[in-house]
Amino acid sequence: MSKxxxxxxxxxxxxxxxxxxxxxxxxxxxxxxxxxDEWCKNFKYICYIDCYDGRHPNVFCPSEQxxxxxxxxxxxxxxxLQHKEVIDLVKRRGGKPKFVxxxxxxxxxxxxxxxxxxxxxxxxxxxxxMDNKIETVRVxxxxxxxxxxxxxAEVKSYEDLKKTCDKAGLGHDLVLQSxxxxxxxxxxxxxxEADFRRHEHEIVGEGEIKIMKxxxxxxxxxxxxxxxxxxxVGPLMTELVGFKELxxxxxxxxxxxxxxxxxxxxxxxxxxxxxxxxxxxxxxEGYRGYFELDFLIDKKTxxxxxxxxxxxxxxxxxxxxxxxxxxxxxxxxxxxxxxFSKAKFKLDVDELNARxxxxxxxxxxxxxxxxxxxxxVDILSHAPQTGIYKMLEDGRVVFDRFDYHRxxxxxENEAFFLRILKPGDYRYEGADLGILVTRxxxxxxxxxxxxxxxxxxxxxxxxxSANPLPVAEAGPALxxxxxxxx
Numbered sequence: 001m002s003k004x005x006x007x008x009x010x011x012x013x014x015x016x017x018x019x020x021x022x023x024x025x026x027x028x029x030x031x032x033x034x035x036x037d038e039w040c041k042n043f044k045y046i047c048y049i050d051c052y053d054g055r056h057p058n059v060f061c062p063s064e065q066x067x068x069x070x071x072x073x074x075x076x077x078x079x080x081l082q083h084k085e086v087i088d089l090v091k092r093r094g095g096k097p098k099f100v101x102x103x104x105x106x107x108x109x110x111x112x113x114x115x116x117x118x119x120x121x122x123x124x125x126x127x128x129x130m131d132n133k134i135e136t137v138r139v140x141x142x143x144x145x146x147x148x149x150x151x152x153a154e155v156k157s158y159e160d161l162k163k164t165c166d167k168a169g170l171g172h173d174l175v176l177q178s179x180x181x182x183x184x185x186x187x188x189x190x191x192x193e194a195d196f197r198r199h200e201h202e203i204v205g206e207g208e209i210k211i212m213k214x215x216x217x218x219x220x221x222x223x224x225x226x227x228x229x230x231x232x233v234g235p236l237m238t239e240l241v242g243f244k245e246l247x248x249x250x251x252x253x254x255x256x257x258x259x260x261x262x263x264x265x266x267x268x269x270x271x272x273x274x275x276x277x278x279x280x281x282x283x284x285e286g287y288r289g290y291f292e293l294d295f296l297i298d299k300k301t302x303x304x305x306x307x308x309x310x311x312x313x314x315x316x317x318x319x320x321x322x323x324x325x326x327x328x329x330x331x332x333x334x335x336x337x338x339x340f341s342k343a344k345f346k347l348d349v350d351e352l353n354a355r356x357x358x359x360x361x362x363x364x365x366x367x368x369x370x371x372x373x374x375x376x377v378d379i380l381s382h383a384p385q386t387g388i389y390k391m392l393e394d395g396r397v398v399f400d401r402f403d404y405h406r407x408x409x410x411x412e413n414e415a416f417f418l419r420i421l422k423p424g425d426y427r428y429e430g431a432d433l434g435i436l437v438t439r440x441x442x443x444x445x446x447x448x449x450x451x452x453x454x455x456x457x458x459x460x461x462x463x464x465s466a467n468p469l470p471v472a473e474a475g476p477a478l479x480x481x482x483x484x485x486x
Contacts, residue, residue, distance in 0.1 A: 006345035009329050009352075012338060016040040023098045023120070023337065024090070028076050028485040030059055031418055031435060032102050032317045034406065039334055042095075046086055048076045049485075051386050051419050051434075056404050062086050072483050073103040081111040090115055098340070102313060102486070120340035121312070122287050130287055130311040132179045134208050140306045143281035145274045148175075148296055148305040150212040155203050158196040161211070170213040176203060177210040177308075187251045189214065217296040218447055219307070220263065221256060222271055223320045224279050225335045226288045230349035231279025234320040234332050235362050236271045238262050239294070240442065243449050245457045248373045248429050255368040256316045257441055258323055260359035263297065270304050271295050272357055278309070287311060290336040315369065315486045318437075322406060325361035365406075366442035368453065369486070370460060372421075372431045378466035380427050384434070386419045389460070391452075397459025412440040415456055420485070427466050432485060436460055 006012050019041045025033045030045035037043040037058040050061040062085035070076050080086050090097050097117040101108065105124050112119050121127065129135055137147045151168035155161050155176070162172060176188040176199075188199040191214075196203070203209060219239035225232045240246065240255035247254040262268070275293055282291065292314045294307030313333065321331035329352070338345060355361065387402040391413050406416040416437040421427060442453035449457075 004344070006343060012334065012345065013330055015343060016334060016337065020095065021098055022090070022093050022095045023100065025100050026077050026080055027102045028073055029418070029420065030056070031486050032313045032315065033321070033333060034318045035322060036331060036333055039331055040337060046080055046089070048080060049420060052404055053385065055402060060089055073485055074105045074108060077101055077104055078107050078111060081108065081115065087115065090117070120337065121289055126287060127311045130282070130285070130309060133177050133210050133308055134179050136306070136309040137210060139281055139285060139309070140278060143277045145278045145306050148212045148215060148307070150210055152208050152210055154207060155209050155211070157204070158193045161190070161196065165211060170211065173214045175212045175214050177212070178202065178206045179208065189251070215296065215305070216299045218299060220271065220295045220297055221292060221316045222275050222295065223290065223292045223314070223316060223332060224275050225290050225332055225339065226279045226283045227335055227339045227347070227349070228288070229345070229347040231276050231283070232332060232335050232349055233272050233275045233279070233353050234356065235323060235325070236262055236268050237316055237319055238443065238447070240368060244373060245449060245454060246368055246373070247371045253315065254371070255366065255442065256319050257366045257443060258319045258362060259364035259441060260362040264302070267297060267302055267304060269357065272353070274304065274306070276353070289339055290333060292316060319365060319367055322365070323361070324363045325356045328361060329355070364440050366438050366440065366453070368436045368442055368457065370433045370436060370457060372427050372429060372433055375429045377426060377428045377469050379469060380421055380423050380425050380464060380466045382465040383419055383422050384417060384460060384463035386417060389415050389417050391455060391459065395455045395459070397456060397463070406437045409437065409439055412438060412452065417460060427464070433464060434460065
């Protein structure tokens with residue numbers, strides 16, 4: 001590691017080109033940090049799911065060992081850190097290992113310490129505090145980043161909810177969110193007592209709830225990194241939300257688009273300014289490193305409201321870190337690694353942010369997270385492999401060649417597919433089948449799936465085949481967890 005200050009992007013890139021510290025991304029798949037291994041020497045992925053059938057040179061997947069049923073991605077990471085083949089790999093490669101995760105908890109931190117590794121993220125306790133949707137509202141208020149008109153309160157009944165909302169002037173067409181939860185699982189749209197009854201068991205007794213006025217909005221996502229030199233801000237992306245072709249969860253995230261004219265210049269700049277302010281407040285709260293904000297943009301007024309904070313990398317990170325500006329300068333996540341490396345660096349963050357705000361630094365890409373959307377359970381007999389697919393003139397989608405680089409996609413008639421579910425796995429409602437990455441847009445200007453996207457989804461889904469579930473196995477299959485893995 002260099003002992004003198006790194007003064008510019010070129011020196012930062014060279015610093016990681018010569019990195020000798022073993023750095024590992026440990027997660028269910030390597031999707032979130034796809035391609036970072038090509039920017040940072042000695043960067044490896046340790047994954048539970050082999051999306052590449054052993055063909056990715058920097059992905060290590062240990063053999064399956066008996067384990068308790070996973071309830072979260074933290075459970076998967078903790079299983080991996082106790083796996084003998086993983087322990088042997090880390091010890092064999094030597095050095096002072098550094099671990100990064102999509103999700104982790106105090107147990108992960110303990111296991112990392114046993115392996116002599118540093119976790120290159122803020123402490124789990126701080127991340128959990130920041131991840132609390134109620135706390136996010138408070139941090140945003142301190143930063144001057146407003147949330148959708150809301151009130152924070154415990155809810156005892158529907159009548160109690162109406163009284164609370166009348167007092168806050170929110171009306172009765174509402175969106176409720178509990179403090180924690182995966183996208184689409186803990187967001188409740190409440191317009192009537194019947195709506196409330198449907199979700200009552202998930203609202204009452206859950207402590208303070210974020211109660212928001214429902215607005216007609218478009219979802220967006222923006223990622224940033226809080227560094228000692230200031231908050232570096234990525235581009236504003238659209239969000240694909242709740243499309244029935246992709247997800248069974250109403251309000252559930254199912255992809256993103258990145259393109260230079262996503263939203264008006266005024267909205268894009270406002271979102272960047274608010275993200276910078278939020279990042280600066282996070283630094284005051286003691287948080288540093290990568291984070292993502294969801295903004296809700298009112299269709300009628302163009303007003304921008306803070307949706308939620310994800311104090312970590314996210315499902316949109318692959319989009320941010322492969323954008324044109326990332327190839328021109330460096331992926332945003334490289335600045336996260338830099339922040340935790342203890343290397344001294346100086347960076348003109350204002351100059352960098354201004355350059356990344358230039359539309360010329362953005363090219364058009366889409367990603368769609370394809371879930372099994374039917375209320376059925378079966379066992380996959382065939383799954384399309386990871387690689388580059390082509391759409392033929394008649395709309396059929398066919399495998400063309402293996403690759404693990406999404407940039408290998410040459411035109412809008414090609415797509416990169418990252419397979420998640422493999423033959424032999426249970427296919428159940430909400431299971432992630434894989435991720436489709438295409439050049440160009442997947443939505444219309446009205447934020448509906450375009451015809452090309454629908455053909456890609458249909459083509460990829462049609463490439464899966466499955467056998468009915470034997471009656472004797474119905475119990476175990478229905479117990480399969482459906483938590484977020486990316």
